[in-house]
Amino acid sequence: MGTSASTEQKDISPEQRELEGLAASTGAVPMLQKAFANLADPQENAIPIQSLQKCFSICYKRATREPPGAFLPDSILRFLGHLGLSIVDVFFVSNEGGLSWLEFVRGYLNCCGRMTASVCLTNLLRIFEVSAKRAGLAAELGFESDGTDCKVMGYLMPSDIYALLIMCWSMLWSTRTSSFSRSEGDSIFYVPEVENLLFSVVDSCAEGGGSSDFWNCDVFNLQAKVPAGKFMTWVLATIPRLPDCFSQFVSGSLQHLMASESTQDSLGSSSSLSKDTNWKGSSSTHLLNRGKAWAISLAFRGPASEEILRNFLCCSGDEMNESLLYRSSVHGKGLNRFWANIEGYHGPLLMLISASCGDSHHENMRGKKWTIGVLLQQGFENKDQFYGNPGILCSIDPIFHVYLSTGKESNFVYSHMRPSGRVYQPHPKPVGIAFGGSVGNERIFMNEDFAEVTIRHHAIDKTYRPGPLFPNQGFLPIEASVIEVEVWGLGGTTARDVQASYKKREELFTEQRRKVDLKTFASWEDSPEKMMMDIVSDPNRVQREDR
Structure with missing residues (x-):
């Protein structure tokens, strides 16, 4: 087999040595050897294309669909x-024997x-075009x-994207x-909400067909053309992790073979939708649903x-709720209720604010709902000045945009x-x-009652990159009514354990402060309070000392 030949240095050709060296740099040689052994025909020492x-x-x-x-x-x-079929045809060139x-x-x-990254994205578009x-x-x-490093031409329609x-x-x-079982087709595919990503492409790249009313826009009826070059630029700037989905899929599919002794077992024995209950949970009622969480993670x-991905892919409902530190509709609106739930959490946080423009002086924004988000690298602190490490501002719904820090100021x-x-x-x-x-x-200010949020134009902000936080924002400040606020903890179990210890310690201190030593204050005549009141009332009074 190829695996045995690769262990005999005297029989390795320069080409094979080079390829195995490149594979070794990725740490994939043991996985490839196991996958080849499971897939290959022992007599032909080759993998059948099928x-x-x-x-x-x-x-x-x-x-x-979701919803x-x-x-x-x-x-x-x-x-x-x-x-x-498309992946094998494009990337795995074979002889007739396999x-x-x-x-x-x-x-x-x-x-x-x-x-x-551009080559990875080109590979992804190749697979899409063939499929x-x-x-x-x-x-x-x-x-x-x-070749892999080539120019992509043409355009994409919104339905293609x-x-x-x-x-x-x-x-x-x-x-x-x-x-899910990849061979029998007995599973259900749950499609997340990705309209905000699609509208972002149209808003940023479309030529002559972009719609400005993304609240009442039908994805499948958009006729805007998006040039391939502009689309690639948008992906690399907005969701640079999108091409990783393809490479991770290829690697993960081959790793799946290592868990079984035969190809048939590995391809047919997995249970159908073992985590299907996760998908039928209540995440659609949250501001952060699966589609929005995926967009932010990209x-x-x-x-x-x-x-973020772990919460919406691999966690049970209870584990996901542990990551939801604060939700205004559950814990109550206001800075005090907010602080009671997030205090002591020292880790990355994702805060989402959903609001609606009421009696706005912008006629085209009246009654429109939108959602924005902020990713912080550390917990909140009670300070009367700006603080923190570089974070990310996000326009999440109805359109997705990301604004990283500029490095000019640190008012995060x-x-x-x-x-x-x-x-x-x-x-x-x-x-x-x-x-x-x-x-x-x-740039973003929410009052202490969590009743209103004010959004100002990016011209006053040198901390985050410029751009609108929702469609048709305009230059004037916009005051909107807050509908919902969510804060998700992204520090994992370690940050949650630290916060739990902090809360337990604070509860202990509070309980100790509530306790009164009755022996100390059993007699009013012996209490320090009476002595102080006597001194204040008559400072010249002679105090008799008991001996």
Whole structure:
């Protein structure tokens, strides 16, 4: 077999040594050897093409949208059914007898080797273009050559972009859950809400067909054309992790083979939708549903991004609720209720604010609902000035945009509670929560009652990059009524345990302060309070000392 030949140095050709060296740099050689052993025909010492296609196939019996009942084209399932065949045809070049060890390693490197982000995105578009043609979709994409680092030409329609996003989601779901049978097609495909990503593409890249009313826009009736070059620029700037879905899918599919002793067991023994109950939970009632969580996770890299996906892919309902630190409709509105739930949490946080423009001087914004988000790298602190580490502002719904920090200023977050007691302040600081801008002129400011949020133009903010937080924002400040506020903890179990210890300690201190030593204050004549009152009432009075 190819695996045995690779262990005998004297029989290794320079080409094979080079390819195995490149695979070793990714740490994938043991996985590839095991996958080759499971897939290959022992007599031919090669992988049958049909076996590899089956390894990468995704088959579903039916599909349903989030939210339930939303329209979903029938062509989506037909399109996903051609995915395995397209991957093998594009990246795994073989002879008539099957795929040798050398060809197998080369194909893997073409999918998952070390390459630039633009090349990874080009590979993803290649797979989409081939699968779309097989499914009968009219994707007008072209490539100037067969090489990986080539120019992508043509354009994409909104329906094409929607299918591409769903293809990437299906790859992610397959890799992270392993909860469906890839060969029998007996599972249900739950399609998340990705309209905000699609509207972001149209808003940023469309030529002559973009709609400005994204609240009343039908995704499948949009006729705007998006040039392929502009689309690639948007992906790399807004959701740079999208191409990772393909490489992770290929690697995860091959790793799936290592858990079984035979190809048949590995491809047919997985239980159907073992985590199906997660998908039927109540996440659709939250501001942060699966589609929005996926969009945010695609915007940046790091442990916090993985924690978002873990909450909506691999967690039970109870575990997901543990990550939801605060929800205004459950815990109550206001800065005090907010502080009681998030105090002591020292880790990344995601705060979402849903609001509606009421009697606004912007006629086109009156009654419109939108959602914005802020990703923080640390917990909140009670300060009367800005603080924190670089974070991210997000326009989440109805359109998705991401605004990273500029590095010019460090006014990332402001959270100030009303001072306890009657303390005179000649110049009182605003009480509430804010992000960006400056004190008194914040880009986002929510008052202490969590009743109103004020959004100002990005020109006053040098901390975060410029851009609107919702469609048709305009230049004048907009005051909107807050509908819902959510705060999700992204620090994992460690941050939750630290917060639990903090709360337990605070409860202990509070209980100790409530206790009164009755022996000390049994007699009013012996109490320190009476002595002080006597001194104040008659400072010249002679005090008799008991001896």
